[in-house]
Amino acid sequence: MSARILVVDDIPTNVKLLEARLTAEYFDVLTASDGPTALALAASEAPDLILLDVMMPGMDGLEVCRCLKADSATRHIPVVMVTALTDVGDRVRGLEAGADDFLSKPVNEVALFARVRSLVRLKMLTDELRTRQAMSGEAELLEQVGESGEGAAGSILVIDANVRGGDRMRSYLEEAGYDVLVCTSKDAALEICQTDRFDLIITAIEIAGEDGLRLCSQFRSREATRYVPILMVLEDMDLQRLAKGLDLGVTDYVVKPVDRNELEARVRTQIRRRRYHDRLRSVLDRSVSMAFTDGLTGIYNRRYMSAHLDRKLMEIAETGKPVSIMLFDIDHFKLVNDTYGHAIGDEVLKAVTDHVSESVRETDLLARYGGEEFVLVMPATDVEIALKVADRIRERLSHQTIPAGAAGSNVTVTISAGVASTFDPLETPDALLKRADQALYAAKQNGRNLVFGVNGPATPDAKRAARAAVGD
Template identity: 40%
Template sequence: MCAEMAGSILIADKVPTNRIILKVKLSSAYYSVLQCDTGARTLEIARRERPNLILMDLDLGDMTAFETCRALKDDPQTAHIPVAIITLQGDTEAKIAALKAGADEFLTKPLDELTLTARVRALMRASATSDELRRRQETATALGFAEAPALFEACGKIALVGSTIEEARSWRAGLKGLVGHEIIVQPAQTLLEAISQDQIADLYVISASHNATSDGLRRVADLRSRAGTRHAGIVVVHDANERREAHMALDLGANDIITRGSDPEELALRLRTQMRRKQEADRLRDTMEVGLKLAAIDSLTGLYNRRYALPHVEKIAAEATTNNTPFALMLIDIDRFKAVNDTYGHATGDAVLVTVAKRLRANLRGMDLIARFGGEEFLVCLPATSLVEARACAERLREAICDEVAAEAPNGDPICVSVSIGMTMGGGVDGAPVAPLDALIDIADRALYDSKAEGRNLVTLGSHAA
């Protein structure tokens, strides 16, 4: 079987040996790796291939990494691609210049594998979120209700959560005059209380000191688990010798990490980058919430409707084919739903639909697409998902529906329902020919029929992906 790629990375370095070493490290983590040796080639390949991440050395021969990065960020076709510039150890000026040029990150030589893979995972996660929001914006534009992007950066709020009040105050003093956003010192012990009272910041700077590393990591997890701060930017400040904890912070959901004692200008530049990303994501989400309610949201369940779902899945399929990554497609149908309507009335049937929709949504990721496809049928699309993960997700969805009461009958009796699921895989799957979307939907539909025929409350995989 062919390995499933975790995304594509472009390595730009004029030294072949450096490219080979990086390719070996990244390929072992199942990333698809592209290579080039000049700035001009970097720009050309980035525009054509749209990689998920670009890693580039400082010197590309015809151009510096800074010049190449600025050109990438100035081009609307490539501006969204995260860029990491590889600098020499201890070269503070190069680090600051990389961030000023628009780089999302810098890495220092020699590259140790643990640091490289942790940084790459964080940048790829940011890329996946950015790509999904961009797809939704493009779909919204095609449907005629997207708004023009904002041309200015609004004033945001940054909360500094040091291991002590004095540490947070020292950060604030260093940032004075460098960041045009509101900055507050938030005592660590009252952080969750403030969030519960809707005192929420756009960005959080969290200390993971050697005296309280676990507390700092726990706060990252706490912020990511709460609805009010789920989309906040998080920067973790760590000691130079706490590399493993810093990598754990990235994997727990921190957007960025910075070594304690770094130049305040570096922290300011990182905060500006994170604030820009946060505000862009917020604008795109707001556009979706307002526009989609008018044109692409099912009024009963609050899910996307068929009109929105099909062009959006087309985009997921096209990108999966380009990047050689798999995606899963499911059709989910409520078993014996007509009997619910006939026995209890349409109002009760609507209540069942709403409950099923909520449970499906609660058991999917933010990047997954769920839509009411018609009547009692739902469509789910899982980007960048393997067959094993898709099977597990389908079973989780099935169990979430049938394990609890879905609605109450007019006489007070509990109503329980089950669902049948037909599933298929698309995109770069084991070298198989790429099937068009209508064919994938037809395969999922036939698999759904098989689930019904075999007794209902089952998940069936379409025959071409078995």
């Protein structure tokens, strides 16, 4: 895994040492000897991670970290403090400033590379989500989805076979406002995660003699817990097992005896990041949904319908069952807009889609074709059944009234529809839609509020006109 890393230290020897170690592992290294230079490089070069010395003249590492996290262009860059300070209070101040972790001088290579790779992976995930969101056309929302959420309640699962230790951690976290559940076995934890959602998982590295790292691996392999941050509690600073845990997907750790303030600071950081990623994914999912759904009615759009219909036509070769479609539009819809206004016209469109959706099967697909035109795709349905369905929908809609808002009256609308069906898996969606459109044209030419099909109209009185228009 390659990445660009910014090393910040006012002592040239320390810079050269870290640069040599990182370069030997094929990382691209940038260097800075003071805070202002580091901030400028972070903004212009967008590194994937910053190794930041705490004790520097002028602007120290804590102030640099606070500036990085306050700037929207750099707040998502992971920061690891490199320090000779070992006091827990110093670590807590660094975490509160936005640091992701600490490495003590002299820097151990195992700890260095394990933490670098873990945080770079996290940064790449964040970058991917942000890039997809920007490409979705909602780039302006990036700044609105900030890493906020401190103080908001969170749900935490604590896994520890030591009942006393688990209860102590629960007491700490519940007093800080979190909702905490304690499990004493690996199997119980895996089972509850299938049904309950957690913002953070805290697990001991040993659970009743079983390897906690294996549990972490199982969490990462399951969809329900793949993206839940994991905080591991170490018995001592076992760098080899820590490195393995970080490679498996552990996102943070604390070492016993656990300091309460440090625990709360790390928990707060992990939950804040979890919620940030959740909101990014939510916006992204909404953007993807918008690409395939109609913004006004909430049903599928023409693009999705075409792809869906294409798949259903190809399935005929496997199932041997026909596919039918109903193409319909609202009669005299322009008159509705001219009489009541476009706002009422929009309400009519939504009401029509609601009524049709309630009248069809779950396997059918309703889509807005454009303007006041709609398409209903009915798989495994022959033309006779499709005609009956279409006429039932037409009849039901003709008796529905739609409130006309401030106008103080109700709107009644009718539809005209054309039905087409095929047993041919090689027929294209465009060809089937063209036949349905011909049938729709016949319905409109013969007085509207009618359903015509390629094999004949749904009402006996219109058979002759339908055959003439469709060519059947």
